[in-house]
Amino acid sequence: MNKIKVAVLGATGSVGQKFIQMLENHPWFELHEVGASDRSAGKKYRDAVNWILPTPIPATVAEKTVKSCEPGFESRLIFSGLDSSVAGEVESAFASAGYFVVSNSKNHRTDPDVPLLIPEVNPDHLELIKAQKYNGGAIVTNPNCSTIGLVLGLKPLFDNFGLEAVNVVTMQALSGAGYPGVASLDILDNVIPFIGGEEDKLENEPGKILGELTGDHIRFSNIKISASTNRVAVLDGHLESVQVKLKSKPDMEAVINAWKSFSAVPQQLNLPSAPLNPIHYFYEDKYPQPRLHRNLDKGMAVSIGRLRECNLFDYKFTLLSHNTVRGAAGGAILCAELMYKQGYLG
Numbered sequence: 222m223n224k225i226k227v228a229v230l231g232a233t234g235s236v237g238q239k240f241i242q243m244l245e246n247h248p249w250f251e252l253h254e255v256g257a258s259d260r261s262a263g264k265k266y267r268d269a270v271n272w273i274l275p276t277p278i279p280a281t282v283a284e285k286t287v288k289s290c291e292p293g294f295e296s297r298l299i300f301s302g303l304d305s306s307v308a309g310e311v312e313s314a315f316a317s318a319g320y321f322v323v324s325n326s327k328n329h330r331t332d333p334d335v336p337l338l339i340p341e342v343n344p345d346h347l348e349l350i351k352a353q354k355y356n357g358g359a360i361v362t363n364p365n366c367s368t369i370g371l372v373l374g375l376k377p378l379f380d381n382f383g384l385e386a387v388n389v390v391t392m393q394a395l396s397g398a399g400y401p402g403v404a405s406l407d408i409l410d411n412v413i414p415f416i417g418g419e420e421d422k423l424e425n426e427p428g429k430i431l432g433e434l435t436g437d438h439i440r441f442s443n444i445k446i447s448a449s450t451n452r453v454a455v456l457d458g459h460l461e462s463v464q465v466k467l468k469s470k471p472d473m474e475a476v477i478n479a480w481k482s483f484s485a486v487p488q489q490l491n492l493p494s495a496p497l498n499p500i501h502y503f504y505e506d507k508y509p510q511p512r513l514h515r516n517l518d519k520g521m522a523v524s525i526g527r528l529r530e531c532n533l534f535d536y537k538f539t540l541l542s543h544n545t546v547r548g549a550a551g552g553a554i555l556c557a558e559l560m561y562k563q564g565y566l567g
């Protein structure tokens with residue numbers, strides 16, 4: 222097939238670099254253009270970027286000239302890893318000019334006509350883009366990186382047993398703060414019990430994602446969520462301690478089976494970035510761990526373990542997902558693969 226030309230905005234950042242790594246050798250998409258701030262525009266990509274990934278910069282990308290983030294790109298499909306201080310306006314400008322934007326930034330996530338998409342959880346919400354007023358263009362958003370892992374773990378419980386309340390405490394990796402992120406003197410030998418804006422996203426985004434598409438809007442689900450977020454000295458991979466109160470309490474084996482048997486539209490469509498099994502359950506008490514399990518199934522799977530009775534709620538467990546892969550670039554690429562396969566890219 223002729224590959225679809227795509228561009229990455231924010232291509233020099235943490236998420237942008239992951240996009241570039243993951244798009245190398247993609248079977249459907251070809252990275253054609255890269256954009257970043259005016260500090261980088263006009264430079265060769267290899268001179269503009271402080272490359273921090275362990276694989277080399279793909280040779281074809283290294284020589285590309287970084288563009289300013291303004292419409293005028295040749296690629297119609299745009300992945301955005303832009304800083305949220307600029308993402309809102311830039312993404313609207315591209316969509317209004319007829320581009321399909323798949324964004325990792327928070328700016329458009331709460332727009333009523335913008336899907337907050339996890340392809341395994343709410344693929345039907347893509348319908349919303351038909352109601353967007355962007356002259357043939359569209360914006361689709363990826364949820365917050367901790368939210369994606371959490372909601373993937375909650376979805377089989379929501380579907381099978383009903384979900385009333387969730388308490389989640391996160392231990393989030395440094396790469397989630399972008400580059401250079403948190404100063405070494407702040408995080409070494411330390412845990413920082415605050416991540417600006419993060420608890421609000423974890424408490425509010427799942428209601429939209431697990432909500433029901435009714436006509437041209439989403440009726441939010443009314444699960445009560447309480448979140449506490451912490452930054453820890455781990456490079457990649459957000460670990461979450463989760464407590465759940467269910468509508469009907471199953472036995473533990475039924476909960477584990479719901480996770481292990483979970484499979485959804487991306488698996489049925491065999492999308493290139495879809496994990497074979499979206500959720501891996503570990504019976505070993507000491508798992509999952511960020512260093513050992515964040516790259517499971519291309520970094521696109523969620524790892525869960527330590528399911529046990531909870532004295533306050535029904536059950537508690539530990540969950541892990543890769544924040545820059547499943548929680549950002551990989552998740553966004555999976556959204557675009559779903560859009561392509563379902564005919565949304567025109």
Ligand code: NAP
Pocket residue numbers: 230231232233234235236237256257258259260261262290302303304305307308325326327365366396397398399400544545548549
């Ligand atoms: P980052 O490392 O700070 O990268 C930010 C990118 O935005 C850089 O490419 C930067 O280009 C570009 N940029 C900054 N100001 C700009 C401007 N005025 N015009 C055009 N481009 C500009 O941040 P990140 O961690 O990759 O995060 C990017 C976005 O994804 C954020 O909205 C973040 O909240 C979201 N996100 C991050 C993660 C994660 O795990 N890191 C997960 C999910 C979502 P220059 O290099 O030229 O300055």
